Amino acid sequence: MTMREKIEAAAARYPDQRSAIMPALVIAQKQHGHLPGPVLEEVADILGVERIWVYELATFYTLFHTEPVGRFHLELCDNVSCMLRRSEDLLRHLEAVLGIKKGGTTPDGLFTLSTVECLGACEMAPVMQVGDDYHGDLDIARVDALLDRLRATARQATGADLAAAAPPGE
Amino acid sequence: MFEPVLLRNVDVPDGHLLTTYEAGGGYQALGKALREHTPDEVIDLVKQSNLRGRGGAGFPTGMKWSFVPKRAGKPKYLCCNADESEPGTFKDRFIMERDPHQLIEGMAISAYAIGAETAYLYIRGEYGLAIRRLEQAIAEAQARGYLGTRILGSDFSFVVHIHCGAGAYICGEETAMLDSLQGKRAQPRLKPPFPAVEGLYASPTVINNVETLACVPHIVARGPDWFRGIGPYKSPGPKLYCLSGQVRKPGLYELPMGIPLRELVEDCAGGPPPGRKIKAVIPGGVSAPLIPERGLDVGMDFDSLAAAGSMLGSAGVIVIDDSTCMVKVATRIIEFFHHESCGKCTPCREGLNWAVKVLRRVEAGQGEPGDLEQLEALCKGIFGNSFCALGDGAAVGLRAALAHFEDEFVAHIKERRCPFH
Numbered sequence: 001m002t003m004r005e006k007i008e009a010a011a012a013r014y015p016d017q018r019s020a021i022m023p024a025l026v027i028a029q030k031q032h033g034h035l036p037g038p039v040l041e042e043v044a045d046i047l048g049v050e051r052i053w054v055y056e057l058a059t060f061y062t063l064f065h066t067e068p069v070g071r072f073h074l075e076l077c078d079n080v081s082c083m084l085r086r087s088e089d090l091l092r093h094l095e096a097v098l099g100i101k102k103g104g105t106t107p108d109g110l111f112t113l114s115t116v117e118c119l120g121a122c123e124m125a126p127v128m129q130v131g132d133d134y135h136g137d138l139d140i141a142r143v144d145a146l147l148d149r150l151r152a153t154a155r156q157a158t159g160a161d162l163a164a165a166a167p168p169g170e
Numbered sequence: 171m172f173e174p175v176l177l178r179n180v181d182v183p184d185g186h187l188l189t190t191y192e193a194g195g196g197y198q199a200l201g202k203a204l205r206e207h208t209p210d211e212v213i214d215l216v217k218q219s220n221l222r223g224r225g226g227a228g229f230p231t232g233m234k235w236s237f238v239p240k241r242a243g244k245p246k247y248l249c250c251n252a253d254e255s256e257p258g259t260f261k262d263r264f265i266m267e268r269d270p271h272q273l274i275e276g277m278a279i280s281a282y283a284i285g286a287e288t289a290y291l292y293i294r295g296e297y298g299l300a301i302r303r304l305e306q307a308i309a310e311a312q313a314r315g316y317l318g319t320r321i322l323g324s325d326f327s328f329v330v331h332i333h334c335g336a337g338a339y340i341c342g343e344e345t346a347m348l349d350s351l352q353g354k355r356a357q358p359r360l361k362p363p364f365p366a367v368e369g370l371y372a373s374p375t376v377i378n379n380v381e382t383l384a385c386v387p388h389i390v391a392r393g394p395d396w397f398r399g400i401g402p403y404k405s406p407g408p409k410l411y412c413l414s415g416q417v418r419k420p421g422l423y424e425l426p427m428g429i430p431l432r433e434l435v436e437d438c439a440g441g442p443p444p445g446r447k448i449k450a451v452i453p454g455g456v457s458a459p460l461i462p463e464r465g466l467d468v469g470m471d472f473d474s475l476a477a478a479g480s481m482l483g484s485a486g487v488i489v490i491d492d493s494t495c496m497v498k499v500a501t502r503i504i505e506f507f508h509h510e511s512c513g514k515c516t517p518c519r520e521g522l523n524w525a526v527k528v529l530r531r532v533e534a535g536q537g538e539p540g541d542l543e544q545l546e547a548l549c550k551g552i553f554g555n556s557f558c559a560l561g562d563g564a565a566v567g568l569r570a571a572l573a574h575f576e577d578e579f580v581a582h583i584k585e586r587r588c589p590f591h
């Protein structure tokens with residue numbers, strides 16, 4: 001299905017097209033990796049809604065990115081339950097081994113590092129989300145192993161595939 | 171002996187599949203409700219059971235349903251609140267990932283009771299596995315005639331649509347959720363009108379938490395007396411408790427409502443790590459005021475915790491041991507609320523911004539005399555003056571930390587450093 005078809009199918013679930021903006025943004029972000037202006041405008045045109053409504057949602061919700069993010073977005077939870085199980089140490093370690101600060105992206109475009117609010121998986125704190133997948137009960141060794149796996153996944157894809165590839169977990 | 175029902179399937183391999191659910195008697199309650207009860211009778215069963223909402227406020231579910239006008243001349247909606255963003259809380263995720271049919275059956279029975287033919291299941295977008303499992307479960311249920319038109323040969327038709335959130339805690343507040351579903355930024359609405367009368371698309375709408383809806387098939391199958399026989403009379407039933415933080419066995423536990431907090435933390439979750447003592451416990455997600463160790467002999471139910479100056483909330487129990495700085499915990503909690511404030515009202519938006527600045531300063535050893543009075547004044551300004559319960563929750567939480575651990579705040583200011591670092 002094309003992006004337009006997917007969005008139209010999602011919109012059929014609601015009596016009002018405006019309700020379909022969030023699902024449409026999810027679809028568009030999966031397709032494009034992030035949501036630059038022209039994509040937002042395309043979404044508005046497909047749904048036939050005001051552009052400002054689409055901009056409004058794309059900037060309000062934290063899961064939508066109007067700026068590009070790395071191939072793998074490392075989202076480390078630092079809320080209370082994870083903090084109590086030393087997520088801070090993991091953040092410091094990630095910053096050191098990736099050579100970036102929180103919020104940054106590695107120069108090769110492979111990793112973006114963020115901290116996020118509670119992921120709803122506090123029983124396996126400290127937790128990190130990468131794409132659709134949760135990684136819990138983390139310590140420094142497990143984080144290193146995870147980074148190795150992600151790098152290997154990236155190496156398997158050729159340069160051409162990389163540009164077209166969807167984020168992991170899809 | 172207490173028999174878990176909500177978590178019956180969560181450790182069963184393939185617990186998320188329809189065949190597993192049916193093998194355990196799944197969807198028989200739906201059949202029973204449709205064959206043997208009118209919608210009003212189902213509402214009565216739920217009223218008699220004394221089921222109170224598991225999403226935080228504990229409002230009686232049967233009563234909420236009975237507020238829906240019988241003849242509205244408009245479609246009615248059921249919304250399942252699966253936003254689950256209260257820090258410390260992960261119970262709904264377990265149900266959706268590991269036993270999604272339990273929720274879908276509960277939604278179908280609840281929709282029948284209130285006369286809704288459409289439901290939206292609002293789930294936080296981060297819950298990738300739960301979303302996939304729910305999509306699969308809905309397709310399975312549809313194929314087997316538990317969803318769709320003329321369900322099990324009755325006149326009742328019902329569909330469930332999944333709507334993914336996109337990372338905003340305020341979407342869990344029920345009226346903000348409705349705005350989000352209508353394609354707007356999530357901000358709470360003024361009440362009244364209450365959603366039961368004028369909710370989604372200005373139509374009568376019932377909003378219930380995942381765990382609340384998952385209780386419904388069991389009430390229909392086993393009867394309201396069974397449900398009311400578990401735990402305290404005024405807030406009965408089986409309950410999911412999320413245990414996290416500095417305990418030996420974090421995890422999800424199903425036990426009766428009203429179980430003593432101490433038993434939950436020390437016996438079930440194995441107490442603090444070796445060589446550590448419990449300092450405080452947050453009983454119901456970070457919106458619930460913390461309880462110092464000496465207060466742990468309190469029952470985990472709506473009324474007992476309210477009497478103890480806290481709340482059951484989401485039953486997200488976070489355990490803090492004596493190695494931890496309480497100023498740091500309080501700062502992190504207020505940072506969370508500040509980050510998630512929707513910005514609609516000034517006391518919350520501005521008050522929390524200011525409180526975060528003061529707290530960070532105190533924690534860093536740069537606190538000034540008067541800072542604690544300042545924080546107290548901010549709590550006073552936010553509590554009771556904010557538009558929704560987010561602001562109030564932040565203020566009562568900070569107040570409890572200041573009241574019970576004043577010595578730690580004072581030490582930070584006096585010694586101009588964190589005594590724990």
Ligand SMILES: Cc1cc2nc3c(=O)[nH]c(=O)nc-3n(C[C@H](O)[C@H](O)[C@H](O)COP(=O)(O)O)c2cc1C
Nearest residue numbers: 223224225251253254255342343344378379382559
């Ligand atoms: C800021 C805020 C966040 C909330 N988050 C949730 C949530 O994530 N899940 C939930 O079920 N209820 C949440 N609630 C409570 C809902 O507003 C509502 O009371 C609940 O979903 C009703 O369902 P129940 O009657 O089954 O408990 C939240 C409330 C507030 C004020």
Ligand code: SF4
Nearest residue numbers: 512514515518558561
């Ligand atoms: S209290 Fe906070 S979250 Fe609630 S409406 Fe006001 S600004 Fe928004």
Ligand code: FES
Nearest residue numbers: 077082118119122
């Ligand atoms: S606090 Fe990190 S997952 Fe809940």
